[in-house]
Amino acid sequence: MITDRSQVTNLIISKKVAKAIKWTQVAEVVGQSKEWSTAACLGQMAMNKQQAEAVGALFELEDEAIAWLQIAPYKGSLPTAVPTDPLIYRWYELISVYGTTLKELIHEEFGDGIMSAIDFSMDLNREADPKGDRVKVVMSGKFLPYKTY
Amino acid sequence: MITDRSQVTNLIISKKVAKAIKWTQVAEVVGQSKEWSTAACLGQMAMNKQQAEAVGALFELEDEAIAWLQIAPYKGSLPTAVPTDPLIYRWYELISVYGTTLKELIHEEFGDGIMSAIDFSMDLNREADPKGDRVKVVMSGKFLPYKTY
Amino acid sequence: MITDRSQVTNLIISKKVAKAIKWTQVAEVVGQSKEWSTAACLGQMAMNKQQAEAVGALFELEDEAIAWLQIAPYKGSLPTAVPTDPLIYRWYELISVYGTTLKELIHEEFGDGIMSAIDFSMDLNREADPKGDRVKVVMSGKFLPYKTY
Amino acid sequence: MITDRSQVTNLIISKKVAKAIKWTQVAEVVGQSKEWSTAACLGQMAMNKQQAEAVGALFELEDEAIAWLQIAPYKGSLPTAVPTDPLIYRWYELISVYGTTLKELIHEEFGDGIMSAIDFSMDLNREADPKGDRVKVVMSGKFLPYKTY
Amino acid sequence: MITDRSQVTNLIISKKVAKAIKWTQVAEVVGQSKEWSTAACLGQMAMNKQQAEAVGALFELEDEAIAWLQIAPYKGSLPTAVPTDPLIYRWYELISVYGTTLKELIHEEFGDGIMSAIDFSMDLNREADPKGDRVKVVMSGKFLPYKTY
Amino acid sequence: MITDRSQVTNLIISKKVAKAIKWTQVAEVVGQSKEWSTAACLGQMAMNKQQAEAVGALFELEDEAIAWLQIAPYKGSLPTAVPTDPLIYRWYELISVYGTTLKELIHEEFGDGIMSAIDFSMDLNREADPKGDRVKVVMSGKFLPYKTY
Amino acid sequence: MITDRSQVTNLIISKKVAKAIKWTQVAEVVGQSKEWSTAACLGQMAMNKQQAEAVGALFELEDEAIAWLQIAPYKGSLPTAVPTDPLIYRWYELISVYGTTLKELIHEEFGDGIMSAIDFSMDLNREADPKGDRVKVVMSGKFLPYKTY
Amino acid sequence: MITDRSQVTNLIISKKVAKAIKWTQVAEVVGQSKEWSTAACLGQMAMNKQQAEAVGALFELEDEAIAWLQIAPYKGSLPTAVPTDPLIYRWYELISVYGTTLKELIHEEFGDGIMSAIDFSMDLNREADPKGDRVKVVMSGKFLPYKTY
Amino acid sequence: MITDRSQVTNLIISKKVAKAIKWTQVAEVVGQSKEWSTAACLGQMAMNKQQAEAVGALFELEDEAIAWLQIAPYKGSLPTAVPTDPLIYRWYELISVYGTTLKELIHEEFGDGIMSAIDFSMDLNREADPKGDRVKVVMSGKFLPYKTY
Amino acid sequence: MITDRSQVTNLIISKKVAKAIKWTQVAEVVGQSKEWSTAACLGQMAMNKQQAEAVGALFELEDEAIAWLQIAPYKGSLPTAVPTDPLIYRWYELISVYGTTLKELIHEEFGDGIMSAIDFSMDLNREADPKGDRVKVVMSGKFLPYKTY
Incomplete structure (x- = not known):
C-alpha cells in the first residue's frame, strides 16, 4: 500500500x-x-x-x-535548506548573489510586488556556442503587485 | 574609515x-x-x-x-539562508520545487556536469500580456562537464 | 544619514x-x-x-x-525563524497545527494552487462575547492555480 | 501493531x-x-x-x-521549521510580513495579551470574484490578557 | 533617543x-x-x-x-534557542526530559488542551532542607481545552 | 531483537x-x-x-x-530543539519569557549556582477554580552553589 | 527494487x-x-x-x-553541514581557518573569479618524512573569471 | 581602545x-x-x-x-557555517563531494587517524594551461594515527 | 547483510x-x-x-x-549538535563555560597550538569523598604547535 | 555606562x-x-x-x-553552538567521539545520574614527554544520582 x-x-x-x-x-x-x-x-x-x-x-x-498522481502533492523536492548537489547549488548561489539585484530591477520596472512562482513557465534549451555550449533557461512569471486596502 | x-x-x-x-x-x-x-x-x-x-x-x-569598489567582494547578498523577502523567496521556492527537474533535464541533455554561475549572464525584461504583464528572465550559463581523471 | x-x-x-x-x-x-x-x-x-x-x-x-518610505522594502518583520513573542508564536502554531488542513481544504475546493499573499487583504476586529471578547481576523486572498505549460 | x-x-x-x-x-x-x-x-x-x-x-x-484517534496527539503537522510547500509557505510569509502588524493592532485594541490558538475556530470558504475567486478564511480566537500577580 | x-x-x-x-x-x-x-x-x-x-x-x-515600560514588548528573553547559561539550561533540560511526561499527565487528568502560559502565575521560594536548601517553584496556569467547532 | x-x-x-x-x-x-x-x-x-x-x-x-527498562537511557524526549506540540511549547515559552527572571531571583536569594535538575522532584495536580480549573505544578530542586577552587 | x-x-x-x-x-x-x-x-x-x-x-x-551507476547522482556525501568525523572535520577546519586566505591570494593572482570544483582533479599520496609521514594532496582546478556583460 | x-x-x-x-x-x-x-x-x-x-x-x-597581532586569536574566518561566497563555497563543495573519498583513501594508505590541520603547510600557485590557467594548491599535513591505550 | x-x-x-x-x-x-x-x-x-x-x-x-569492527568508522557518537542527554550535556556545558579559559591557559603555557584529540588518552575513576563520591577524569593529549612556513 | x-x-x-x-x-x-x-x-x-x-x-x-564582576553572569563563552576555534573544537570533538563512552562508563560505575558541572574543579598542567610535551587536564565533579520520588 x-x-x-x-x-x-x-x-x-x-x-x-x-x-x-x-x-x-x-x-x-x-x-x-x-x-x-x-x-x-x-x-x-x-x-x-x-x-x-x-x-x-x-x-x-x-x-x-x-x-x-492526481493529488496535489506536498511540494519541495530537496532534502536540505541549502542544497548539497553542485548543479542545484549553483542555482541557489545565483539567488544568493543576484537576489537583491532581481529585487531592485523588478521594483524599478514594476513597483512593489512579486514575480509569481505559480503562474509561471520555464523553458530549458541548449545554446550552441563555439567556446562551449551553454544552458539557456527562460523563465516567465506574472507580475503581481501588492494590493492596497 | x-x-x-x-x-x-x-x-x-x-x-x-x-x-x-x-x-x-x-x-x-x-x-x-x-x-x-x-x-x-x-x-x-x-x-x-x-x-x-x-x-x-x-x-x-x-x-x-x-x-x-575595485576589490573582489565577499559575495552573498541575503541576510538569511532561507530568504524572508517575498520577492526573493519566490526564486528560492522555484529551486525548491523545480530543482530536481532542472537537474534531470540538464543531465538528459548534457550528461553529468553543471551550469556555470560564473560564466553566466542574465537579462530581465517586462513581457506585455493582456492578462497582466509578466517578468521575463533569460539566464545563460556555460555547461561545465565533470572531468574524469 | x-x-x-x-x-x-x-x-x-x-x-x-x-x-x-x-x-x-x-x-x-x-x-x-x-x-x-x-x-x-x-x-x-x-x-x-x-x-x-x-x-x-x-x-x-x-x-x-x-x-x-516610498522604496519597496526588504520584507520580513521577525528576528527569528520561529518567533519568540507569544502573540506572534500563536499564529505560527496555527500554521504548524492547521497547515496541512488548510492545504487539504483549499485543494478540495479549488484544485492545485495557492492562496495569494500579495493580492491579499486582512481585517482585524474585536468580537464581543460574554465568555470573553474574541479577536476576529478575516483574511482574503486570490486563488492562483498552478499553470500547466 | x-x-x-x-x-x-x-x-x-x-x-x-x-x-x-x-x-x-x-x-x-x-x-x-x-x-x-x-x-x-x-x-x-x-x-x-x-x-x-x-x-x-x-x-x-x-x-x-x-x-x-481518541488519544491527544503530539501535534505539529509540518516536517520543517520553515514550510517548503508553496501553499503552506504563503501562510508562513503572512506571519513574517504581518506578524508585528498583528501584534501592534491587537495590543492597541486589547492591551497586552494573546489571541488563543486553543479556544479558536476557523472557517474557510470560496469568495466569488469576477477578477478570480478568492479564498476567504475567518479566524476567531479568544483574547487572553496577561495576568498580573 | x-x-x-x-x-x-x-x-x-x-x-x-x-x-x-x-x-x-x-x-x-x-x-x-x-x-x-x-x-x-x-x-x-x-x-x-x-x-x-x-x-x-x-x-x-x-x-x-x-x-x-508601558508598551507591550516583543517578548523572549534569551539570546539562543537552546540556552547556554547553566541555570536556565537546567529548566530547558527539565522540559526535554519531562516534556512528554507533562503532556501525558495533563491529558490524563484534563483531556486534550494546554496549560496557559498567559493566565499564569509563578512563586519562587527557598525551601530549607538539612541536606542542602532547595529552590521551590510553584507554577499555576489555567487549563484551556481545545475547542470543537 | x-x-x-x-x-x-x-x-x-x-x-x-x-x-x-x-x-x-x-x-x-x-x-x-x-x-x-x-x-x-x-x-x-x-x-x-x-x-x-x-x-x-x-x-x-x-x-x-x-x-x-533497567538501563540508564539516552535521555531527551522531544524530536526538535524548539518543541512543536502546543502543550509542551507553552513550557518552552515560559522559559523563554521567564528565564532571565528565574535567574535573577534565584541569584538574589541564593547567590551564583543552579537549581538541580537531577536532585529534583515534581508534583502535578488539578487546582479547582470557579473561573476554570488550573494545572498546578510544584517543582523542587536542590540548590547547588558554584564551587570556588 | x-x-x-x-x-x-x-x-x-x-x-x-x-x-x-x-x-x-x-x-x-x-x-x-x-x-x-x-x-x-x-x-x-x-x-x-x-x-x-x-x-x-x-x-x-x-x-x-x-x-x-551510470546515472548522474544527487551529490553530497556527508550527513551533516558541519562534519562530525575527525578526519573530514580537519578539512572543514582548513576552510574555516584558511578560507579568506585562499580568497585573497587567488584574487591577487587571478582577479575576481573562482577555482572550478568541476574541471578539477586531485592526487593524494604519502610523503615520507623522518618526523612522521605526511599526507600530501595536490588539487588543481581551472580558474574561471567572472564574466562582465 | x-x-x-x-x-x-x-x-x-x-x-x-x-x-x-x-x-x-x-x-x-x-x-x-x-x-x-x-x-x-x-x-x-x-x-x-x-x-x-x-x-x-x-x-x-x-x-x-x-x-x-602577537596574541593567539580565536580562529575561524567565515561568517556562516556554510559559506556564501562562491570562491570559498567551491572548497566547501569539494569536501561535501570528496569528503568520504579522502577518508577512504587516507585510511587505506595509513590506517585509522587524521591528517593534521596544525602541522600543515599550503602552497598556492598559477598553473599555466592552454585551455585556461589553473589554480594549483598543494597541501601537506602530518598523518597522526589514533593512539591505543 | x-x-x-x-x-x-x-x-x-x-x-x-x-x-x-x-x-x-x-x-x-x-x-x-x-x-x-x-x-x-x-x-x-x-x-x-x-x-x-x-x-x-x-x-x-x-x-x-x-x-x-576492523574498519576505520565514520566517527561522531551523538544524534544532535547540542547533546540532549543530561550526563553528556554537562560535558558540553563545561566547554561552553570553560572553553575560552582552556584556550587562554594552554596558550599562556604552550603558545599558539592545540591539544591533540588523536594522540590522546583518558582515564575515568571513582574518587571517594565523604561529601559524596566524585567522578575523576584525567585527560592527556599531546600539544601540537602551529607550524610556521 | x-x-x-x-x-x-x-x-x-x-x-x-x-x-x-x-x-x-x-x-x-x-x-x-x-x-x-x-x-x-x-x-x-x-x-x-x-x-x-x-x-x-x-x-x-x-x-x-x-x-x-560581583554579579552572577549570563554564562556561555562561545559565539557558536559548534565552536570554530581549532583548540576549543578539539574538546567538542572529544565529546562527540567519547560522549557515549563517558556515559556508559559512569553509569557502569555509579548507576544513573550525572557528573556535576557546578560542584566541579579543574587543573591544567604541562606533562613533560620526550615525544613532545602533553597537556594534562584533571577534572573532578561530584556524582549526582537521579532522585526517585
Missing part, C-alpha cells in the same frame, strides 16, 4: 532507470512541456486523469499509484 | 534614495548591462577603475569608497 | 511611543485600512508620495526618511 | 486517495465543521468515541486505529 | 548594579509579586502608568524610558 | 492505547509517584529490577524489554 | 568489507585514478557503461545496480 | 585597500610564505614580536594593534 | 543488555583500557584482527560483524 | 594585552586557582568583593566594572 507521494516518485525513477526512458518521451505522452511533465512526475505538480493514466502506462504503474 | 564593503553598499543605496537615481542610469555610466551594474553596486561583483570612478561620480563617493 | 529601512521603522516606533499616537490615527492620515497602514509603517509595504508625506508630517520625519 | 499516531494519519490519507472520499463527507459523519474534522483526521485534534467510530467506519479502520 | 525596549532593560540592569537595588525592593514599589515585577523590568510584561513611574523613580529613568 | 530503548517506549505506548491503562495505575504497580513512573516508562529514568518487572507484567512485555 | 543511489553505495561498501577489496584494485578495473574511482563508487560521479560493468563484476552487483 | 582581534583585521584590510599593498609584499616583510602571512594578518595565526612590528610598520598600525 | 557500522554497535549493545556483560570485562578480552575498548565497541575506534575476534567471541557476533 | 558583562570581559582582555599581564599573576591576586580566576575574569563566574577589587586594581578598572 502506498502511504506517501514520494513512494510514487521513487517508483517512477526506479522504472525510468531500469527501462531507460527519457523525459522528452514522458512529455510526449503527457502532452505538456518537458519541464512541467518532469516536475509533475517528481511530485511537484498534480496531473489530471488522462495525464496520470498515460504516465501510468509508460512506467507500468498500478492503479493506486495513478490515483496518487 | 571604511572597514567593510557593505558600508559602501549602504552608502550607495542611501544616496540612490536621496537623489532618486535609477539603476538604468547607473548602467549607462558603467557601460554594462543593468543586471551586472546593479549586482556590482550591491557588492557582488568587482568593478575596474573606470567603472568605479563613474559610479563614484554619480553617487558622490569619496576616494576610499571608490577603491573598495 | 539613513542607510537602512529599519532605521525608519525604529524612528516611527520611537516617536509613536513618545507622542502616544494610535495606529487608527495613522490609518486616517494614510487613507487606507489600519492593517495596511501599520504594515507599511513597520517596513513591509511601500507607500506612495502622498501617503509618505502624511506619515512624515504625523511623526515629524525628515525628508530622507520620507524618501525611504 | 500501531506504535505511532502518524501511522493512522497515513492510513487515512491512503484510504482517502484510494476511495476518493472528500473532507466534507468526513465532516458530515463526524458532525463537526470540515476544518476541525480534517485537522482531527490529520492528527492535530483528539476525537471522542463516537467521532472516532464514525471515521473508522468511513475509512474501514481497525479497532486499534480507532483507539488511537 | 530610545529605539528599542531592550535599551530600557539594559539601563535598568546597569542602574541596578550601580545602586545595588534588590528585586524585592522593586516589587515593593511596583506593588506586585517579585516574579512579575522582575519579568516586567526585564522587558517581558507591560506595566501600567503608575507602575512604570514607580520603577522610573527607583532607577532614575527619563520620561522616554518610562513611556517604553 | 530490541536495539534501541525507544522501541520499548513505543511498545508501552502502543499497549497503553490498546488496553486503556492509566498512568496512575502504572504508578501504583511501580510504587513511585505518577510523575516519576511516567517519565521512567517514556525512557527518561532507569528502573530497578522490581519496578521493571511490575511494568513488564502490566504491559505484557517480554524479558528483553524488561532488561532494557 | 533499488529506489535510491545510496542503496548501491551501501551495497558496494558492504561487499568491499566482506571481500576485503582495496580502492586501488577498483581504480585498476575502472581505468581511472583511485581518487575519481572511489568518488564514483561512493555516489559522487557518474560512470560510463564500461566502467559500471567492471565495477559490477568486481563487487558482484546485479544489472539494476549497474544501471544506477 | 581595541577590544577584539577582528578590529585589527579590519584595520589591516582597510589600510591595504587604501594603500594598494599586495600580500606578496606582506610576506616579504614578514619573512614567511604568502599563505601563512596572509592567514596571520587575517587573524588566524599568532605572529612573533618581529613579524608583528614589520606588519605594523607596513600598515602604519599603533602599538596596541601590534600587541594584538 | 550489514551495510552500516552502527548496526554492529546496536548488535553489541543489544547483546550486552541481554547477557549483562560489563565494559570492564570487554576491556579484559580486548587487552586495552576500558575507555578505549568502550569507544571502539561504540564505533569510534578501529580494532585490529585479534581485538575484533575477541569482541566477536564475547558478544557472539558473526564474521561479517567482526570484519566491520 | 556599562550595560553588559561582556564589556567588562573586553576591557580586561584589552588591558591584559596592553600591559602583558599573565593569568598566573591574576590568580595570585585573586587567591584562587588559575583555572577559576581566568574563568571568572572571562565572565563565567561571580567574584566576591575582595576578589573583584583585586582584579580591578590589577587591570585599573573603574568602580562600575568592579561592581559587575
